[in-house]
Structures are given as structure tokens and as C-alpha cells.
Amino acid sequence: MQEAAIAVTDLACRRGDRLLFAGLSFGLRAGEALQxxxxxxxxxxxxLRILAGLAPAYEGIAHVTGTVGLLDERPxxxxxxxxxxxxxFWRQLDGPSEDATARLGLSALLDVPVRYLSxxxxxxxxxxxxxxxxxxxxxxxxxLNGLDGSAVTLVEALAAEHCAGGGVAVIASHQPFxxxxxxxxxxxxxxx
Amino acid sequence: xSRLVALLRRDLARLLLRGSGGGAVLPVLFFxxxxxxxxxxxxxxxxxxxxxxxxxIWVAALLAAILPLDRLVEPDxxxxxxxxxxxxGISEELVIAVRVLxxxxxxxxxxxxxxxxxxxxxxxxxRTLRLVEIGLLAGTPGLAALGVTVAALTAGLRGGAALGGLxxxxxAVPVLIFxxxxxxxxxxxxxxxxxxxxxxxxxxxxxxxxxxxxxxRG
Numbered sequence: 001m002q003e004a005a006i007a008v009t010d011l012a013c014r015r016g017d018r019l020l021f022a023g024l025s026f027g028l029r030a031g032e033a034l035q036x037x038x039x040x041x042x043x044x045x046x047x048l049r050i051l052a053g054l055a056p057a058y059e060g061i062a063h064v065t066g067t068v069g070l071l072d073e074r075p076x077x078x079x080x081x082x083x084x085x086x087x088x089f090w091r092q093l094d095g096p097s098e099d100a101t102a103r104l105g106l107s108a109l110l111d112v113p114v115r116y117l118s119x120x121x122x123x124x125x126x127x128x129x130x131x132x133x134x135x136x137x138x139x140x141x142x143x144l145n146g147l148d149g150s151a152v153t154l155v156e157a158l159a160a161e162h163c164a165g166g167g168v169a170v171i172a173s174h175q176p177f178x179x180x181x182x183x184x185x186x187x188x189x190x191x192x
Numbered sequence: 193x194s195r196l197v198a199l200l201r202r203d204l205a206r207l208l209l210r211g212s213g214g215g216a217v218l219p220v221l222f223f224x225x226x227x228x229x230x231x232x233x234x235x236x237x238x239x240x241x242x243x244x245x246x247x248x249i250w251v252a253a254l255l256a257a258i259l260p261l262d263r264l265v266e267p268d269x270x271x272x273x274x275x276x277x278x279x280x281g282i283s284e285e286l287v288i289a290v291r292v293l294x295x296x297x298x299x300x301x302x303x304x305x306x307x308x309x310x311x312x313x314x315x316x317x318x319r320t321l322r323l324v325e326i327g328l329l330a331g332t333p334g335l336a337a338l339g340v341t342v343a344a345l346t347a348g349l350r351g352g353a354a355l356g357g358l359x360x361x362x363x364a365v366p367v368l369i370f371x372x373x374x375x376x377x378x379x380x381x382x383x384x385x386x387x388x389x390x391x392x393x394x395x396x397x398x399x400x401x402x403x404x405x406x407x408x409r410g
């Protein structure tokens with residue numbers, strides 16, 4: 001895997017007229033993971049979007065080394081397409097990779113149009129897309145939403161494997177996430 | 193390059209073959225309905241139909257190009273595809289440029305084919321038919337570029353589809369004037385100006401559309 005690291009210095013985020021957080025600094029090296037906690041609306045998703053380069057930082061610098069994979073509430077799979085073909089589109093863009101659909105329990109769903117999948121199934125499908133991307137930095141926004149107990153364990157195992165392979169993971173979740181050497185960052189301490 | 197092909201194939205499958213609006217079939221049916229209804233409305237006056245039919249085809253083509261507007265850009269923003277493309281280093285400009293091509297392929301050539309039965313319904317002569325076909329070939333790429341640009345600008349707005357239609361119409365006027373105007377003058381200058389207006393729209397579309405998608409990100 002390519003080099004992965006995150007360095008955030010004195011970051012501030014503003015949405016509309018509201019300053020969500022300020023003075024946020026942290027660093028992650030290869031193999032490390034960080035869980036962002038905080039109540040709803042405190043800016044967890046906004047922080048991930050800044051790290052992904054999809055939103056501008058109001059102040060400060062967020063430096064991310066390595067390719068970025070983002071998992072949020074939108075699976076980015078064509079709702080009208082059968083799951084297998086929707087995933088195949090991303091495989092065309094990302095290049096061939098190990099087929100993760102069986103491990104994620106999606107084998108029986110490959111012929112089902114994405115719009116018929118349940119919340120948890122869509123989340124697992126999005127995880128298959130994320131795995132296929134083979135990104136060095138994982139940004140997971142509420143990755144456990146809608147997942148059952150065994151799927152939660154699976155996501156935690158996948159994240160652990162990702163970090164063990166030299167990747168970096170940032171997890172925004174208010175649910176407990178079990179990962180070896182997981183650090184926790186409370187955004188409430190930086191709320192403006 | 194393979195990414196480009198993958199994007200184009202996905203766009204074509206979405207716009208040409210399926211989609212909530214029935215792919216390319218709906219605009220063509222709409223276009224043919226106008227050509228069929230017009231003689232009913234103005235009466236079976238053959239010289240009048242032949243004289244005005246070319247203009248009616250142009251108006252019908254413009255309106256048919258507006259039909260798929262709401263599914264050109266907005267669903268992909270809503271589903272997070274543009275974000276995922278951005279993470280992979282695929283620029284919004286490239287996606288929009290590919291979409292213009294796919295949108296044109298999904299309505300331009302089908303409308304040019306449908307113009308043949310439409311011309312028969314309106315009793316157009318061979319010379320007019322030839323001018324309409326060449327004009328559509330020159331003008332529809334511009335209409336496609338305009339449609340995708342406006343779709344990107346209005347994506348995410350409430351009533352964006354209706355607003356998009358209203359925005360496209362005034363901006364499509366130059367293409368319409370030169371395209372339909374070439375029928376009256378019979379000159380190549382009208383066709384050349386149609387192509388020129390089309391080229392301007394094509395040149396602007398990827399940058400305006402790409403900027404609109406980026407600006408729409410919260």
C-alpha cells in the first residue's frame with residue numbers, strides 16, 4: 001500500500017454563519033486510527049469532507065497523504081442498476097481487486113437493483129466499493145449505521161486489517177467502535 | 193482513457209437505454225407528437241405546412257431536448273457520485289464533457305432520424321428537409337451542451353427541473369434563430385452561424401457545468 005498519513009493543524013470549520021469548531025490539531029501516521037466523537041451537528045461529517053478535500057477549511061491546514069476513500073450515507077451506486085453492475089462500474093474506474101462481495105454477504109444480492117436494498121445492505125455494498133478502491137486513507141462517516149451485530153464486527157475487522165496493512169482510518173461515529181490502538185477525539189472540546 | 197470509456201458507457205446506458213424518463217424514446221415520441229398534432233391544429237393546408245413545417249421541427253427539437261434535463265446531473269450529485277469521482281481525481285469538467293457527448297448521442301441522432309417521418313407528416317420538400325437535417329446536426333450539440341450546463345446549475349434547487357427548462361429556452365434562442373432562419377434564406381451562412389453558436393455553448397459547458405457542481409458542494 002502507498003504511504004498514508006494525515007496532519008491537521010489549527011483547523012477551523014464554518015458552515016453558513018456558524019463556526020463549528022476551531023483550533024483542531026491532530027496527526028495520524030500509517031497504521032493509526034482515530035474516532036471522532038461528538039453530538040449531532042458538531043461537525044463530524046464536515047471534518048471528514050474537509051479531510052477528503054471536498055469542502056474548504058475555514059482556517060488552518062489539513063494535509064492528507066495517500067489516496068482517500070470516503071464512506072458516507074450515500075452509497076454512490078446507481079439505484080436502478082443491479083448491485084453487481086453498479087459495483088462493476090467502480091471496478092472499471094478503480095482497476096481489478098479482490099472480490100469482497102462474498103465476505104460482505106452480498107453474493108445473493110448481485111442481481112437485485114440497488115434501490116431495493118435495505119439500509120444495511122446498501123452500507124455493505126458501499127463498503128465493497130470502498131474496498132475495491134484500495135485507498136490508503138479511509139474516511140468513514142457513521143459506518144455502523146443500519147448494520148446488524150455481525151456486520152458491525154465485520155466492519156471493525158475490515159478497518160483493523162486496513163490499518164494493519166499500513167492504512168489510516170478516521171471514523172466519525174457516536175457508536176462505540178472497537179479497534180486496536182484506536183484513539184478518540186472529542187470535537188466538543190474544540191467547539192467554538 | 194479506460195476511465196473515460198467507463199464514464200461514457202455508464203452515461204449512455206443511463207440516458208439512451210433506460211432511466212425514469214424512458215431513455216431516448218420519450219423525447220422522440222414527444223417530437224413526433226408535435227409534428228403529428230401541428231397539421232391537425234392549422235388544418236390541411238399543404239403550402240402553409242410546407243412553409244412553416246421546418247420551423248415547427250426546430251421548436252419541437254428544442255423542447256424535446258429539455259425533457260431529460262432533471263436526470264442529467266442531479267441524481268449523480270444526490271447519490272454522491274461526483275464526490276467519489278473527485279476523490280479519484282476525475283474532474284467535474286471531464287464528467288460534464290462526457291455527459292454532454294452522451295446527452296447529445298441520446299437525443300441528437302434519434303431526433304434527426306425522427307425528422308424523416310416528421311417531414312413526411314408536414315409535407316416538407318427535399319431541399320427544406322436537407323436544410324433541417326444539416327441544421328439539426330449543427331445545432332443539437334449546442335442544445336445538449338446548454339442542457340447539461342443548466343442541469344448542473346439548477347441541480348439541488350427546489351423545482352430545478354422547471355427552472356432549468358425556463359433557463360434553457362432564452363439561451364437556446366440564437367441556435368433556433370440561425371437554425372430555423374437558414375430555412376428561409378436557404379443560405380449556408382445561417383447553418384454556419386448555427387454551428388458557431390453551438391461551438392460556443394460546447395466550449396463553455398464543461399467549465400460552467402464543472403464550476404456549478406463544485407459550487408453546489410456544501
